[in-house]
Amino acid sequence: MSDFVKDLMAELKAKNPAEPEFHQAVEEVVESLALVLERHPEYRAAKIIERIVEPERVIMFRVPWLDDQGEVQVNRGFRIEMNSAIGPYKGGLRFHPSVNLGILKFLAFEQVFKNSLTTLPMGGGKGGSDFDPKGKSDNEVMRFCQSFMSELFRHIGPNTDVPAGDIGVGGREIGFLFGQYKKLRNEFTGVLTGKGLNWGGSLIRPEATGYGAVYFAAEMLSTRNETLEGKTCLVSGSGNVAQYTVEKILDLGGKAVTLSDSSGYIYDEAGIDREKLEFVKELKNVRRGRIKEYAEEFKSAVYTPADPSLDYNPLWNHKADCAFPSATQNEINGKDAQNLLNNGVYVVSEGANMPTTLEGVKIFLDKGILYGPGKAANAGGVAVSGLEMSQNSLRLSWTREEVDNRLHHIMKSIHKTCVEHADRFGTPGNYVNGANIGGFLKVADAMLDQGLV
Secondary structure, X not given: OHHXXXXXXXXXXXXXXXXXXXXXXXXXXXXXXXXXXXXXHHHHHXXXXXXXXXXXXXXXXXXXXXXXXOOEEEEEEEEEEEEOOOOOEEEEEEEOOOOOXXXXXXXXXXHHHHHHHOOOOOOEEEXXXXXXXXXXXXHHHHHHHHHHHHHHOXXXXXXXXXXXXXXXXOHHHHHHHHHHHHHHHOOOOOXXXXXXXXXXOOOOOOOHHHHHHHHHHHHHHHOOOOOOOOOEEEEOOOOHHHHHHHHHHHHOOOEEOEEEEOOEEEEEOOOOOHHHHHHHHHHHHHOOOXXXXXXXXXXXXXXXXXXXXXXXXXXXXXXXXXXXXOOOOOOEOHHHHHHHHHOOOOEEEOOOOOOEOHHHHHHHHHHOOEEEOHHHHOOHXXXXXXXXXXXXXXXXXXXXXXXXXXXXXXXXXXXXXXXXXXXXXXXOOOHHHHHHHHHHXXXXXXXXXXXXX
């Protein structure tokens, strides 16, 4: 079977050159699926893997817009519609200078399995642009979003493809995108998720990814008869996911001591309490400032600027019990993984997408720690997006408690799926195999049922 994986990866790399993140995502999944393909030759005969790694559709377009100086700017827009076997394409839009085809294909590929795990009927997709909203005025962001949607609107819809937010796309951007879609289509439908509460959004949606990652960590701990009470936690990032990860850690009795952004990170040994968290929310969501201001405000914190010359991230080199990588892909390399273990960390729950390199993942799995991969641990965000779609279809709005209860139930269900499939295929406790296999089987069976399309 390893020959099959080698041959598949060689062909994938030849067909998709210069897309290392996509290669990495596929390799991690396919290595897990080798266990399944040995028992189920029907998947090999139908070339399910070869079909699942190929997007159903890739849309790429130019996005011209005017800045505040009246200068013409041109960005590139993308939408990867990866797989619709179990529902309409679903996945975020990312606005960040690092966005390219390979990164979006990796995200769309991961999304297929993540959405399958949520138990909701959603396929996988992802999109975005190399536009950077950082430092832009509201009017510039609006003009960009309107230009972006003027092309994207042809390819999406409530029963076709339902984008959401991601890095660089928050409530402001979703509002501008939705407004333009509504104008162009002349219809008010649940085409985007992450909408404002007073025009079709869902309670708990902003909190969902962070809350879900903490719920997943709590489920993993419960397998050892432990809770988050009194645990020290390292959290990276300082956006939506990181903020609500810290909030839920506090709810469950834990203590978060780090946050970061692209300029550096803060370490607050006293812990980030609710007052400090409110400061971070105002800093990041309203003033759009940098995390070093936290250390200027709270003297218990130490700020360390980012140093690109280092081959490790010092944020992961502090004494702790749990780690919640919530910033971006590949932020934990092999050295970081070893530093986490050396500092006593035995729970890692990924709030970001693929934040750990293949080398780091191997170190976690070899050590047998509680390691929740992103496609399982951070599925809470897209799960509540799915609940927002349901509420839009029903023209209903559920209460905060109702949505939070459904989210908690979904995260428990994802954890159970991971545990059961890891056991069933002879790798108990391996959440990577459990998540990959559990997510794959549902999609693969749907593809078999629907014929060669």
